[in-house]
Amino acid sequence: MKRTMIFTVLFAVALIFVVGCERKVTNEITQTNGFTGADQCMTCHNDTDGRLLQAQGEWANSIHASGNNIDYTNRDFPSDCVKCHDHEGFVDWITTDTIHPPYENVSAIGCFTCHAPHTNGDFRLRADGPYTLANAVVFDHESGNLCVNCHHSRSNVVTEVVDNKSVSTRFGPHHGPQGEMIEGTGGYQYSGYTYTSSGHASSVRGACVGCHMGNQQAHDGYKIGGHSFNMVDEETGANLVKWCDDCHSKATSYDFIADTVIAVYDFDKNGTVEGYQTEFRGMLDSLARVLYARGLLTRTISGTDTTYSGKSSTVADKGIVGAIWNWSTLNEDRSEGIHNFKYAKDLIWSSINYVNTH
Numbered sequence: 001m002k003r004t005m006i007f008t009v010l011f012a013v014a015l016i017f018v019v020g021c022e023r024k025v026t027n028e029i030t031q032t033n034g035f036t037g038a039d040q041c042m043t044c045h046n047d048t049d050g051r052l053l054q055a056q057g058e059w060a061n062s063i064h065a066s067g068n069n070i071d072y073t074n075r076d077f078p079s080d081c082v083k084c085h086d087h088e089g090f091v092d093w094i095t096t097d098t099i100h101p102p103y104e105n106v107s108a109i110g111c112f113t114c115h116a117p118h119t120n121g122d123f124r125l126r127a128d129g130p131y132t133l134a135n136a137v138v139f140d141h142e143s144g145n146l147c148v149n150c151h152h153s154r155s156n157v158v159t160e161v162v163d164n165k166s167v168s169t170r171f172g173p174h175h176g177p178q179g180e181m182i183e184g185t186g187g188y189q190y191s192g193y194t195y196t197s198s199g200h201a202s203s204v205r206g207a208c209v210g211c212h213m214g215n216q217q218a219h220d221g222y223k224i225g226g227h228s229f230n231m232v233d234e235e236t237g238a239n240l241v242k243w244c245d246d247c248h249s250k251a252t253s254y255d256f257i258a259d260t261v262i263a264v265y266d267f268d269k270n271g272t273v274e275g276y277q278t279e280f281r282g283m284l285d286s287l288a289r290v291l292y293a294r295g296l297l298t299r300t301i302s303g304t305d306t307t308y309s310g311k312s313s314t315v316a317d318k319g320i321v322g323a324i325w326n327w328s329t330l331n332e333d334r335s336e337g338i339h340n341f342k343y344a345k346d347l348i349w350s351s352i353n354y355v356n357t358h
Helices: 002-021 037-040 052-058 067-071 087-096 144-148 176-182 210-214 276-293 317-332 339-358
Strands: 165-167 297-302 305-310 311-317
Touching: 002 052, 037 144, 052 297, 067 176, 067 276, 144 176, 144 210, 165 317, 176 317, 305 317, 317 339
Parallel strands: none
Antiparallel strands: 165 311, 297 305
8 A cells, every 4th residue: 555655646747847857948939029039038148148147246335225215115105205216116106107005016126127128129218208397397318318207306395495484303305306506496596696517418318317427337346336326335436537527627536626617716705715625615605604693404423523404483484484485495405516606606606695684
């Protein structure tokens, strides 16, 4: 009896093994995108082309793949955070112009968030059409358009900056107004004041990607350029400033002293001509101090560092509300003036002048 059972089991295992061995790997694959043959897969999935490995190495060093960005993944619904912090939410948003949570799976953004090679048959972007900002200004700069689907103000300055505004600690454009800054829009502009703008939007191909994806080679341990999107390696100081040589020939870092684009000037009025980023920090600190003096910001001092943050209050004068908006916008832009130094300078000093005279 036992021998019969053992024979039966062995026969069943053998049958499964034989049937399994009948499965053949062939080149008779028909993909939904119309491509036929496994050789199409091998265009990318091969062991000689390192482009994918390079992109993955760079991506691993990006803020997109780490830190606070990942912390927002899989947040409780309903939440519109998924539009930019989850793969499923972003694909839904960019495809349908809305979101439909909850999703069966929620994953961190990655290669297939911006690219759809198994659908398109290549690594073209999921979308690169013009993006209309919150204030109805159209951002249209080739591949940079995809970036601005997330890197834009979530609120319209026109509807947010009004008289008798209840301002919260989170008042402002949210964390990514880079699209507006590049375009030279989105700040609160006071009547009677002329606002200027840098040429980055028109002179840098693809706007965002023209700088942040420069030097698309294995460099500095994949920590700058390419899919890392980093302009500086904070550990070594390596940077991509050489890509700015066409206009800023004197620059060895982003905190360089003026050249032919903007005349040498003491922008923050502290008596010393300094690099653009240092001048910007001085100007923004001046705006923060006048707002703090009016009880409109909070201040934290730790050693030699002073930081400011928003404060809840009701503000009667929309011009004062506009100054708070401008401070928040420039603080959240995080480029320390590099994205659009001229526009940043004008927003700061027009805000300071208004607050000091009202």
